[in-house]
Structures are given as structure tokens and as C-alpha cells.
Amino acid sequence: GAVVSQHPSRVICKSGTSVKIECRSLDFQATTMFWYRQFPKKSLMLMATSNEGSKATYEQGVEKDKFLINHASLTLSTLTVTSAHPEDSSFYICSAWDRGQGNTIYFGEGSWLTVV
Amino acid sequence: GQQVMQIPQYQHVQEGEDFTTYCNSSTTLSNIQWYKQRPGGHPVFLIQLVKSGEVKKQKRLTFQFGEAKKNSSLHITATQTTDVGTYFCAASYGKLTFGQGTILTVHP
Numbered sequence: 001g002a003v004v005s006q007h008p009s010r011v012i013c014k015s016g017t018s019v020k021i022e023c024r025s026l027d028f029q030a031t032t033m034f035w036y037r038q039f040p041k042k043s044l045m046l047m048a049t050s051n052e053g054s055k056a057t058y059e060q061g062v063e064k065d066k067f068l069i070n071h072a073s074l075t076l077s078t079l080t081v082t083s084a085h086p087e088d089s090s091f092y093i094c095s096a097w098d099r100g101q102g103n104t105i106y107f108g109e110g111s112w113l114t115v116v
Numbered sequence: 117g118q119q120v121m122q123i124p125q126y127q128h129v130q131e132g133e134d135f136t137t138y139c140n141s142s143t144t145l146s147n148i149q150w151y152k153q154r155p156g157g158h159p160v161f162l163i164q165l166v167k168s169g170e171v172k173k174q175k176r177l178t179f180q181f182g183e184a185k186k187n188s189s190l191h192i193t194a195t196q197t198t199d200v201g202t203y204f205c206a207a208s209y210g211k212l213t214f215g216q217g218t219i220l221t222v223h224p
Contacts, residue, residue: 046214105161
């Protein structure tokens, strides 16, 4: 079963509103989680690295005030898309780093965001 | 920034044919990972290669890490329709950076 749960899987919101996406590690504690954005038939573009208890590290070109990341616990990171616009419509996917036995990165199921 | 180049972008094969995707980095990698993403799904971890010249097999899949740890390949023998999807390599430059991916389609 899934070890990283992402919610919601699909969301439609109106332009100008904000939407929050949650990423939870189910079987392990994740001090580090990653948020990606993926366009159809394209690769995963890293948006930011989320570190528990500290500020996220954003990639160049990603607006930190628009894509708010909070990693308040060892099992939960959230991405909030603020003042959403249609061009923010995309597939957002998180991953969590299990530094334990497997030292493996597990991906969430992804969230389809449509801004109308 | 650091990049890992992956080719080809697309590959169409007949069922039963072999398939290979390649990744190259301009810098030496500490490790390289491979993921598979089914259409509409999320990336699923396949394997991690760490050692120079390492070769690992998973049934019909063979993964190789170059001697210089700058390139890697994934080879699928006798493809099946269940192999369809996008295969990504990912290199750790402190954070996981993905190659462009190879979209594999298999015609029955």
C-alpha cells in the first residue's frame, strides 16, 4: 500500500482562491519532503524542498509567496497555492525521504489542480 | 544548475522487442535512481545504483551505472504491454533532479 498519501487527488478551484494540498508519510517520519510540478508528458520539476521545522528551500523561479509550504510535523507537509490562476493548473506531486532502512524516496499519488 | 540528460524522449516498440533508455550527467554522480510512471499515475521507485560499473537486474529489467558514474541505462528485454509508461532517471545533486523521461509505448 501507499507509504505517502497525498490529498486531494483532484481539486477544482476558482481563480483568485487558494487551495491546500497535503502530503503525509504514513509509515515513517520524513524530515525532508519535496514538492514537484509536472506538465503533461513532461518531467517532474522540483518546486521546493520542505524541511520539518524550518523554512522551505525554493527552486529558482518559484514564487515562495504564491506557493506556500509548511512542514510542521515529521509526517505532514502542505502546499498552498495562493490566489490561483488558470496557469497554475497542473499535476502537483510530493515525495518524502525515508532515511531509514531503505533510504528511499517515496512519491505521493499526486494532485490534479484545475483553476477555472 | 545540475542536469541529467535522458534519451530518447519517446520510444515505440512492438511487443517482444527490447527497449533501452539512457541518462548522462556532465558531473560524477554519487548515485542514480530509476523510476517508472504509468499514465495518470505517480512515479514509482525501481532501483538505486551506487557503485561504479554496477549492474542490477529485476526480471526483464537491467540497470547499469557507468564506470565513471556519469551515465546509466535501463534496458528492458522482450517488452510487454504492461511496460508502458514513462521511465525517469534521477540524480542526487543534494536534491533529486529528474531526467526528461522516456515515454515508452508498446504495440501488441
